[in-house]
Amino acid sequence: MPDFDPATIRVVACDVFGTTVDWRSGVAGQVAEIFERKGVDLDGGAFADAWRDRYLPAMQRVNRREREWAYLDTLHRESLDELLDEHGVAASFDDADRQRLVRAWHRLPAWEDAVDGLTRLRRRYVVAALSNGGLALLTNLVKAAALPFDCILSAELARTYKPAPEPYLTAAGLLDVNPGEVLMVAAHIWDLDGARDAGLRTAFLARPQEKGPHRTADLATDVTSDLAVTSFRALAEALGC
């Protein structure tokens, strides 16, 4: 990898779940509320953790072509159905309830630095969301959280999930830039490894609270990236915005 020069970057592509929004608090809170209304005695945070645990394996089955393309809402619904079964509470949730639970992932709070940092980054770069969430989900999420992205890109457009190279290369192609002109920003080592393998530049954005109080988030000491920062504000600073 050549030395990193911010002047070579034209697009800042941002992961969303965990990096830009706090999925765990958001999902845990909405799940807890629905569980309480249903009289189901399960912890929202633990349920959110278990739900998220099924995310990577479910996407890997798609990427290994063990199943047809399915967008994230479908994967979330399948893992939800399994989890409700396993907890012995399936009978408490009809189809509409389950749709509501899946929609919890469409409405999540932004980390406090996100709107301000993205606004600054936009002054100099095209700033895109690049997530494994489907385009409809991301559109809802970005709108509700008022995230100032220039455009929304999704793994759905490549019908393959990150960290496979296709979503990163599709994003670069659609924005008409070379992969090396894209800086991928993410809180997850697996995402940055995928981006780097596809020829993108990488910025690790540490989100120590991402996985809640009982788990350890990815750490800067374990990651290989061109930049490592602790907020979108710090990223804007590092890039001279």
Place this chain on the structure above:
Amino acid sequence: MPDFDPATIRVVACDVFGTTVDWRSGVAGQVAEIFERKGVDLDGGAFADAWRDRYLPAMQRVNRREREWAYLDTLHRESLDELLDEHGVAASFDDADRQRLVRAWHRLPAWEDAVDGLTRLRRRYVVAALSNGGLALLTNLVKAAALPFDCILSAELARTYKPAPEPYLTAAGLLDVNPGEVLMVAAHIWDLDGARDAGLRTAFLARPQEKGPHRTADLATDVTSDLAVTSFRALAEALGC
């Protein structure tokens, strides 16, 4: 077609060139400036008209599969090369000049009602750009004109141009709504005819100045659509936003 009820609409999809931005003034002005710098004595407005005249035929060749998919910048470049040849001024423009001319389509002024009207529409609906422009072009254009779209969709995502049904249906699919839940807004009869054939609802937005002083724009009296308005503000009003 059933009666039109705004409550059935979830997505407002907006055409861009002519409908949301004033392509003719924008292109004519930038072309005139470059021509003057080059000492080329050609009228910017007439050149913009001639350039735009090649737009529909070029897209039709793609849609008829007479050639491979090519995004709008490529079509613009090819028709530019032809026009410069025909005017006998090809020698005055090198590759960088021609790239600059093609990029004129990336930076166009919004019609004065667009930002305000779209802002109001966003309160109730998901508001998407849906244009034959490529995603990179649209991202540049929307950013420069500060158009408050919730997301940017392009015919490029369907690799087929409007008015074929694919771009309309791809947009509805990506936003996870039924075609009949999308209201297509355009200043062009051919676009609304395509949208209606694909099952979308339609709003004609008259732009009498769209084609400049020497040509007649499409008129409300000639169009079949669910709504007919004269500005994005009036559309917001008609939809109760």
